[in-house]
Amino acid sequence: MEKSLPRLRPLEHLARWTLHAVLDRHPEIFDRLGDYAACRYLIDVKDTPFVLLLIPGERDIRIHLRSKEVRADAAIRGSFMTLAQLAQGGGDGDALFFSRDITIEGDTEAVLALRNALDDADLDIIHDSFDALGFWGSPLRFGYRAFKEMKPLISGMFAP
Amino acid sequence: MKQIKSLPELVCPAGTPSALRVAVDAGADVVYCGFRDKTNARNFPGLNFSRDEMADGIRYAHTHGAKTYIAINTFPQAGNVTLWKQAVDDAASFGADAVIVADIGLAAYTAKNHPHLRLHLSVQASASNEDAICYYCDAFNVKRVVLPRVLSIPEITALNSVIPCETEVFAFGGLCVMAEGRCNLSSYATGKSPNMNGVCSPASHVRYRQDKDGAMTSKLGEFTINRFAKEEAAGYPTLCKGRFRLNGEAGYIFEEPTSLDALSLLPDLLKSGVAALKIEGRQRGRAYIEAVVLAFRQALDAYAKGRPIKTDALINLAEGGQSTRRPAGRAGPAAEGEKRNRHLLPRHGHEQARGQCHARAGGGPDADDRGQ
Numbered sequence: 001m002e003k004s005l006p007r008l009r010p011l012e013h014l015a016r017w018t019l020h021a022v023l024d025r026h027p028e029i030f031d032r033l034g035d036y037a038a039c040r041y042l043i044d045v046k047d048t049p050f051v052l053l054l055i056p057g058e059r060d061i062r063i064h065l066r067s068k069e070v071r072a073d074a075a076i077r078g079s080f081m082t083l084a085q086l087a088q089g090g091g092d093g094d095a096l097f098f099s100r101d102i103t104i105e106g107d108t109e110a111v112l113a114l115r116n117a118l119d120d121a122d123l124d125i126i127h128d129s130f131d132a133l134g135f136w137g138s139p140l141r142f143g144y145r146a147f148k149e150m151k152p153l154i155s156g157m158f159a160p
Numbered sequence: 161m162k163q164i165k166s167l168p169e170l171v172c173p174a175g176t177p178s179a180l181r182v183a184v185d186a187g188a189d190v191v192y193c194g195f196r197d198k199t200n201a202r203n204f205p206g207l208n209f210s211r212d213e214m215a216d217g218i219r220y221a222h223t224h225g226a227k228t229y230i231a232i233n234t235f236p237q238a239g240n241v242t243l244w245k246q247a248v249d250d251a252a253s254f255g256a257d258a259v260i261v262a263d264i265g266l267a268a269y270t271a272k273n274h275p276h277l278r279l280h281l282s283v284q285a286s287a288s289n290e291d292a293i294c295y296y297c298d299a300f301n302v303k304r305v306v307l308p309r310v311l312s313i314p315e316i317t318a319l320n321s322v323i324p325c326e327t328e329v330f331a332f333g334g335l336c337v338m339a340e341g342r343c344n345l346s347s348y349a350t351g352k353s354p355n356m357n358g359v360c361s362p363a364s365h366v367r368y369r370q371d372k373d374g375a376m377t378s379k380l381g382e383f384t385i386n387r388f389a390k391e392e393a394a395g396y397p398t399l400c401k402g403r404f405r406l407n408g409e410a411g412y413i414f415e416e417p418t419s420l421d422a423l424s425l426l427p428d429l430l431k432s433g434v435a436a437l438k439i440e441g442r443q444r445g446r447a448y449i450e451a452v453v454l455a456f457r458q459a460l461d462a463y464a465k466g467r468p469i470k471t472d473a474l475i476n477l478a479e480g481g482q483s484t485r486r487p488a489g490r491a492g493p494a495a496e497g498e499k500r501n502r503h504l505l506p507r508h509g510h511e512q513a514r515g516q517c518h519a520r521a522g523g524g525p526d527a528d529d530r531g532q
Contacts, residue, residue, distance in 0.1 A: 036205060092451075094448065099394075116204065116207045119178065120206075
């Protein structure tokens with residue numbers, strides 16, 4: 001098993017905690033994957049120095065530097081916002097593929113299965129994470145909602 | 161000719177229960193979907209409905225005033241018809257509003273064993289003339305036929321005046337110039353076909369390679385289908401949309417990556433007497449379904465109120481970044497699609513030139529699509 005660099009461990013713990021928070025609320029997500037749950041998915045967040053390795057069957061996610069060679073069955077590449085949008089069903093995977101905003105390599109069927117499983121799950125990663133924090137999630141949710149509502153106002157204040 | 165007395169049904173795809181709910185909430189009159197096996201022509205991994213999910217989905221649709229049609233539109237294999245018959249039986253027991261079948265034997269089974277279950281003829285049956293459609297109506301009490309996309313609007317209008325059943329036509333989605341239900345390109349390349357296995361260009365046989373210069377190469381089985389330059393809009397890896405070298409020139413021999421978009425043709429389509437407009441794309445995500453259903457619902461409502469139809473809402477969802485849409489008021493070739501799409505059929509002049517789908521209503525050549 002590949003080990004991530006010690007300095008990536010905090011980030012990896014956060015990613016793993018988020019994955020488990022989502023899975024706790026949507027335990028059925030990976031049922032749709034069938035045999036593809038055993039696949040290793042490389043998620044390459046192109047605007048960061050990292051890649052994520054998602055192993056659904058192990059309910060695990062790992063983080064590596066992009067420069068490191070990581071063994072995977074399939075790879076999905078895109079910007080952070082594009083991949084986050086895709087994970088939450090906010091973007092159409094085919095359209096993002098047509099526009100070249102995402103690229104895929106390796107086992108195409110495995111990628112398709114993951115896309116379909118996530119699309120059906122109706123995820124909201126941020127709110128699932130807040131829920132997992134229990135009592136402490138409430139002020140964070142309030143802050144997040146306030147930030148979203150204030151964002152256009154703040155943007156407008158600094159607009160040219 | 162039949163005159164439309166009310167707006168046609170908006171028949172929308174759903175590949176997952178979540179997509180079904182999105183379609184219903186966005187304004188679909190009907191959602192069509194399939195069981196998670198090879199009885200339907202969108203048998204992709206992670207897609208489709210278990211028996212429990214189908215029963216729940218039908219309940220959800222009915223609760224919200226929508227209908228559910230179940231596509232059982234592949235062809236049963238010799239000695240293995242049980243799976244298909246069971247699918248029809250289950251659809252009936254779950255309270256589906258109709259089943260969409262392609263196989264003549266399955267149509268007979270449905271008519272005999274479930275006479276009260278509404279029977280629709282899938283586009284996969286490729287019934288595109290009066291005699292064929294009337295036969296299905298007479299023999300199996302078919303209530304609606306999904307017309308192949310190789311028909312023009314005048315042909316659809318003519319058919320509607322002589323056949324005893326309703327017609328449903330595709331209004332948005334992928335394009336294909338092949339005779340549906342009879343295409344063997346995918347089978348030739350991979351051993352699997354949409355007709356028998358429910359998969360065109362099965363993902364298990366598709367590979368993409370990202371090259372260092374930013375280009376992307378797509379392969380289907382042993383065949384290189386296309387090579388897209390950096391930032392060039394991509395298409396599906398189907399042989400019919402492959403870019404090949406012919407007489408020393410690389411280009412699209414059959415068809416370019418393009419989507420059908422009939423928003424600008426709605427007034428002509430509605431006057432043709434169709435009973436339902438179908439959106440292709442059970443393999444697409446919730447975002448696609450929501451966007452397309454909303455656009456068509458708004459377009460139909462605008463038409464009913466005599467307002468202009470907004471026709472440019474969906475280009476971002478189109479395969480290859482181009483569609484058959486044409487600007488409002490223009491009766492020529494398509495807009496986004498025209499830049500590379502027009503030349504195809506006149507130049508190669510094959511049989512499908514008659515098709516050029518509903519988009520031909522205005523007289524200009526256009527393209528066609530596939531699948532449900």
